[in-house]
Amino acid sequence: xxxxxxATWQMVNDGVMGGISGSxxxxxxxxxxxxxxxxxxxxxxxxxxxQAMLPESVDLSAFDGLALRxxxxxxxxxxxxxxxxxxxxSYRGYFATTGAWQDVRFDFATLQPITLGNVVPDAxxxxxxxxxxxxxxxxDKQDGPFSLEIDTIRAYSTA
Numbered sequence: 229x230x231x232x233x234x235a236t237w238q239m240v241n242d243g244v245m246g247g248i249s250g251s252x253x254x255x256x257x258x259x260x261x262x263x264x265x266x267x268x269x270x271x272x273x274x275x276x277x278x279q280a281m282l283p284e285s286v287d288l289s290a291f292d293g294l295a296l297r298x299x300x301x302x303x304x305x306x307x308x309x310x311x312x313x314x315x316x317x318s319y320r321g322y323f324a325t326t327g328a329w330q331d332v333r334f335d336f337a338t339l340q341p342i343t344l345g346n347v348v349p350d351a352x353x354x355x356x357x358x359x360x361x362x363x364x365x366x367x368d369k370q371d372g373p374f375s376l377e378i379d380t381i382r383a384y385s386t387a
Contacts, residue, residue, distance in 0.1 A: 230380040231294075232261065232362055235280035241265075247273020253280075256377070263364050264375040275345075275367035276374070277308070282360055285312050289356040291383035293335040299377040300325020306365040307334060308342075311355035316343045318363070319354045325376065333384065 237253040251265030263278045288294075296307065302325055308318040319339035323332045341351030345367065362381055366374050 230378075230382065231282070231286065232280040232378070232381055234283050235362070236283075238279045238281060239277070240279060241276045242268075242271075242273035245273070246271045247275075249273050249276045251276035251278060251374075253278045261378040262375065263378065264373070266373050267366055267370055269369060269371045274369055274371075275365060277363060277365035279308070279310075279361050279363035282362070285358040285360045287357045288336075288359050288383050290385070291336075291356075292386045293333055293337075293384055294362070295380075295382050295384045296323075296332045296334075297329060297379040298323075298325065298332060299329045299379070300327070301373075301375045302327055303366055303370050303374050303376075304368060305376055306342075306367065307332075308361070308363040308365060309334075309336075309339060309354060309359060310361040310363075312358035312360045313355075317348060317351055318342055318361075320365075329379070 241249045249267045254262050304324045306320045308320050310318045320342045321334040341348040
């Protein structure tokens with residue numbers, strides 16, 4: 229079971245700033261999740277994101293990070309984690325996709341605090357006892373269609 233099973237997906241695209249990018253998340257016949265759409269740089273746009281709001285917060289404090297099994301289209305994506313009480317602040321790591329299935333790991337200690345696309349140097353630490361959202365973003369002037377298939381997201385320990 230992946231952490232996002234049972235989640236409610238919310239799309240947050242550049243339309244909040246006047247852009248026209250669009251995205252959706254659908255369940256595939258293979259029981260994976262497909263985040264796809266089109267990023268447009270028109271109207272100062274340039275990003276699309278999907279947020280999996282968990283049915284209840286999850287305590288991940290006993291783990292070192294999250295492992296993803298994904299298949300992308302060659303684009304670079306961001307992976308976001310947010311805890312309860314944080315509105316716009318997420319903790320993000322980036323990964324490049326190859327077109328094949330790949331396993332990607334994010335140690336919690338390496339995730340950067342981000343708000344509105346900018347690193348927040350004085351941000352509070354991520355509260356791993358109350359994780360409420362996991363999500364994906366495509367940005368950085370990657371204009372055009374995109375597709376990221378998500379098989380699993382699992383917590384891991386190195387010990």
